[in-house]
Amino acid sequence: MNKYAMQFGTCMGIFWIIKFALFPFAFTIPFFDFLFLVLTIMIPFLGYYFARNYRNRVCDGGISFTHAWIFTSFMYMFAALLTAVGHFVYFRFIDNGYIASSYLEILHEPGIKQQVVGDTLKQCEEAVNLFSSLRPIEITMELLSFDVIFGALLAFPIAFIVKKKELITMNNNQEENNQEEDNKE
Template sequence: MTTDRPVSIQEQAMRFGTYMGVFWIIKFIFLPLGFSFPLLQLCFVLCTLFVPVLGYLYTRKFRNTCCGGTVSFSRAFLFTVCMYIFAAMLTAVAHYIYFQFIDQGFLMDMYRQQLNETMQMVQGDLANSMEQIMIAFDTVAALTPIQLTFQLISQNVFYGIVLSLPTALLTMRYKK
């Protein structure tokens, strides 16, 4: 027995958020590997730049398949925010597993090494700025895996909300 109930925003946001989260996890894999293979660092950057495009494509697909081709700004915004939240939650699991069991300080050591190399090349006022950056970096490096995961999830949700505004503006469509 089937029921023809309307598809909820939450269901669709979970579905597309899962797709986005898997994309983010694959993108995150490129980050540590990029220190050994620079082409993967480029892939990480390109995938990061593709995230808003993917969010737009998913929101447009939501509009066209679930909303009959029309969606208000508020509905598109809510869908997009929820999609990014669900993606951030899924990605947080991968971040925690990576930082708790796999990383063992590798990522922070590689960034510290790059910062040290940059500090050696910089002179004058920039050297003072680099020292401040190094102090801030040491603060981040002292975070536990769970603290780092929460930092990343809040960052992903914040940027998701910011990206949701233009996405909703671009995808909203009213009946004529």
């Protein structure tokens, strides 16, 4: 099971890295924001696709809820580990505060200031400043934790949908033995 969870998790992790690569561009190009959202919505469907393939190809068409949940959770965990490498590389070598400064720019736009009620703007600014004070490894660990928890929770509905009782098949020898026993009686 781990072998297949790693293989499918690697594919899912590459998908997540490609999806994350679009995120910084979403601040300036609206199409990438839309594409990022669409790819995010595709994650559970891709998880279902991989879990169904595992059920049909490896488990001979049948899998219990627990087995499906463990497999799907492991798949998301392996995807999260691979994605964490991409997150670390981005925040350590590429970002240089770009995401935090982009959020601050958005918060200081005139239209946003008019829509914000009370201390919400100040709290958002504090959150962005806190985010910008984190080291790349701390940001990566936060995102890794979120991805693993999100994957374990997302695995529940996927496992419920994927579970299927094992098909009982009899080979020709078993059928002949059963027919002989029926004939003797």
